[in-house]
Amino acid sequence: MxxxxxxxxxxxxxxxxxxxxxxxxxxxxxxxxxxxxxxxxxxxxxxxxxxxxxxNLPRSSRPLVGEVAALREQLRGEGVDRVVLCGMGGSSLAPEVICATAGVDLVVLDSSQPDMVRSAITDLERTVVVVSSKSGSTVETDSQRRAFQAAFAELGIDPTGRIVIVTDPGSPLDEESRAGGYRVINADPNVGGRYSALTAFGLVPSGLAGADIEALLDDAEAVADVLSAxxxxxxxxxxxxxxxxxxxxxxxxxxxxxxxxxxxxxxxxxxxxxxxxxxxxxxxxxxxxxxxxxxxxxxxxxxxxxxxxxxxxxxxxxxxxxxxxxxxxxxxxxxxxxxxxxxxxxxxxxxxxxxxxGINPFDQPDVESAKKAARALLDKGIGAAEAPAATDGAVEIRSLGGEWLGDASTVTAALTALFDQLDAERGYVAVMAYLDRITDAALADVRPVLARHTERPTTFGWGPRFLHSTGQFHKGGPATGVYLQITTAPHEDLAIPGREFSFGDFITSQAAGDAQVLAEHGRPVLQLHLTDHDAGLRQVSEALSGLSSTEGTV
Structure with missing residues (x-):
């Protein structure tokens, strides 16, 4: 029970x-x-x-159980047992939790970082890709779809048999995919992305990966009456x-x-x-x-x-x-x-x-503003970045959102200047890392170090994933945060078929657009750009970890 x-x-x-x-x-x-x-x-x-x-999803999503089970058996019969999910925000976070809890494998690609995208495009002979986008126009997901389509075709594999589309009925992705012969599973259009865990967005990739989605719906349905009381x-x-x-x-x-x-x-x-x-x-x-x-x-x-x-x-x-x-x-x-x-x-x-x-829990106005800023930067072309305020080894230092950096010329001094902007009673620190969250996962270990150093709550988000999460709060919530953005030159860029920009261009525009909107809201942003990924990451990690031994820590 x-x-x-x-x-x-x-x-x-x-x-x-x-x-x-x-x-x-x-x-x-x-x-x-x-x-x-x-x-x-x-x-x-x-x-x-x-x-x-x-x-009503615990009941209305029931038809998906049989449909997904049949598709899974068909794919297994064809030797396809690896599931990759291309999706952002609510389209990826719920399936990731469902599959991890069930102990089944699901590769979640919720990034435009070139190295992370490339690492997901492997073992294609045994791979099915679920492309999830409610609007059908999410640029990250569309770019990932294009990359997989080209990779399948290059191996002589018909992508229409290996890519499953989950989207709202009538979306651009729905219409294009049906016309192209792809399998499309529509989600309930009257459910927002972050409330979509029990729609096709949560259930299709989870069920294909082997999670028991019927039991998931059973558990939700069992508590619906008490939650509606x-x-x-x-x-x-x-x-x-x-x-x-x-x-x-x-x-x-x-x-x-x-x-x-x-x-x-x-x-x-x-x-x-x-x-x-x-x-x-x-x-x-x-x-x-x-x-x-x-x-x-x-x-x-x-x-x-x-x-x-x-x-x-x-x-x-x-x-x-x-x-x-x-x-x-x-x-x-x-x-x-x-x-x-x-x-x-x-x-x-x-x-x-x-x-x-006293707010509307179903809109996300500041997520949209960051998307528009990134798109505008792409449309005018990714040129050379503005000159950094300083360069320290393999790290370029830039600041936005006010004249707070002073004469800081090292990573440690710049971090100190940023944290000096903190409200000691209501503030928070947000670390925003536009890196590969799989291979660079150890960087997240700095979160408690910073919380201990600043004595303020600290969040850690992987970009662009967090843009569909805490990114809304950063801009629309109270103006009490300070923001550390870490970007990198990828080991190798990756072209997006049919696009004039690459994945490297895209994630650069996302980071720049996010910082731009934060600055327009008067939020202090410290940008640390790694000109050499490995050397720069070591340098930033050491500077962040070293804060725990500086004066004023607890």
Whole structure:
């Protein structure tokens, strides 16, 4: 039997007491599941009206189970057992969690970094590629599709038998793919990307890889009634209050996995919360940490709520046992439940958080602004970058968003100048690494080092992946962040068939466009560009790690 548990302490528990009653009185939960588009006010109504079908997905997605199983068996019969997913944001994060938790292999390509794209285009004789794009016009995904089409054709493999398209009906990708003879599976068009875990976007690649998607839907359906109930015990309303109802608002939501058994869930929740709530100068910033020893958990700041993902008991939710998962003296919330149930839980909680914050949880205006800036840079051509403020070894140093760099001429001095801009009470640090998140994964280890050094919550995002996640909060949320952008010259660029620009050009424009929009919002951005990838990465890693031994650290 599927069950959900949400237990809180401190200010989070107080928020549940004060905020859930209002949501119950407004019949928020039942109206949400009735797809009432008026719940977030008149300004959000038009968007909400076409974004609420996700509440019924545990039932409406059932036909996919048989369709995906049949396709998987057909492919296995042809010797095709490697699944690659090309998708960004909500199109890739949910399948990554589902497959990792199920223990099945899925190659996720959610980058335009040339080295990462090239590494995915391998073993094509046994590969099927799922190309997922809701709009059908996502440039990253379109570029990846073109690269795989050309690679299959070069080997004499018909790409129409090896590429499966998942998109909204009537999208440009839908029409072009059907005309070209590709297999197309349409998703529900009335579901936004970050709420699409239980649509074709989440289920098709996961099912092809071998995950039990029927069990996932079963677990979600088993909790739909409790999540739709106008009741003080509704776990979705309780989690929403802990997330967005504290007074004053604790807008850093630190997510730590304490043995939930759900692999990578915090990364999926990060995207859902940040992109849904970070706008109009408010929002909740999810901060994904590695464990209890990380600074944000070991000594949380007054603007932090710690959210613990705890194990789900086979016997159902045990409130008494869960009470031991939270520290009664601190602002914490512990959440438990199987994966399918938690996907629906956090979607409900995030939608309710939007109500509490007074914002529309279904739009992402600042994601679109960064896309437009990147596209404009591509259209005018990628020329030589502006001269750096300084060059230190294999690293070029540039600053945007104000005259704060001073005369810093080394990586360490530039980092110090950036962190001097931090608000000591409300600020946060965002590391944005436009690198290969597979081969350069060790760089993420600097996150807790920076949190310890600055004594402020710190996020780490791989570009361009984070642009569909915390990228919205960076620009639309409160102006309290400082931003460290790391870019690189790839080991080798990669052409995009049929395009005038390469993958290297594209990711360069994405990074530059993101920094440009941040600067226009008055956010301080430090750009460190690695002119030699390996040497520069070592240099930056050493400078970041070395901060832990400098004066002023904890």
């Amino acid at each position: 599927s069950s959900l548990g949400v237990v809180a302490s401190g200010a989070a528990a107080d928020a549940i007491v004060t905020k859930v009653a209002g949501l119950v009185e407004a019949r928020f939960a039942s109206k949400l599941f009735a797809q009432d588009a008026t719940l977030w006010g008149p300004d959000a109504e038009a968007e909400s009206a076409i974004r609420l079908s996700w509440v 106008d009741d003080d015990a509704n776990p979705g309303l309780r989690l929403a209050a802990a997330m967005a109802g504290t007074d004053p608002l604790r807008d850093k939501f630190v997510i730590v996995d304490n043995g939930s058994g759900i692999v990578g869930f915090a990364d999926w929740a990060e995207q859902l919360i940040a992109e849904s709530t970070g706008k109009q100068g408010t929002g909740v910033l999810p901060v994904v940490v590695g464990g209890d020893s990380d600074p944000e958990v070991a000594w949380p700041a007054p603007d932090v709520t710690v959210a613990r993902l705890v194990s789900d008991s086979d016997d159902g939710f045990d409130a008494e046992a869960a009470d031991h998962e939270v520290d009664a003296s601190r602002c914490e919330v512990a959440v438990s439940g199987p994966l399918g149930a938690q996907l629906l839980l956090w979607e409900v909680a995030t939608a309710a958080a939007g109500r509490l914050l």
